[in-house]
Amino acid sequence: MTTYKKMTRHSKIDDALSQLDAPQGGNGEVRYCDCAETQIDGERIPSPRFHDCQYCRARSTLVPTAVKITNEVAGSNNGGGHWTRVFADTMEELAKRCL
């Protein structure tokens, strides 16, 4: 009789991702900040491990420009997520200036 090990989603990739999202600094402390990205449904969540407040705030200032560019390129067409993809690509291009 052959026995099969139950497959789980756990993997090295999951471990790495959980480390990236771990709400702590290098010494294990939980840290909070005022960035919009760390507030969900009105509740403040701990900052992800490699969260960079300055980068996040600079990136947030790009949203109105990205919306304007996306509206010019995609109009109101979000069929199949078109507008969303154009917006994401535009944000990625604009955010390169923040690095």
Ligand SMILES: [Zn+2]
């Ligand atoms: Zn922050």
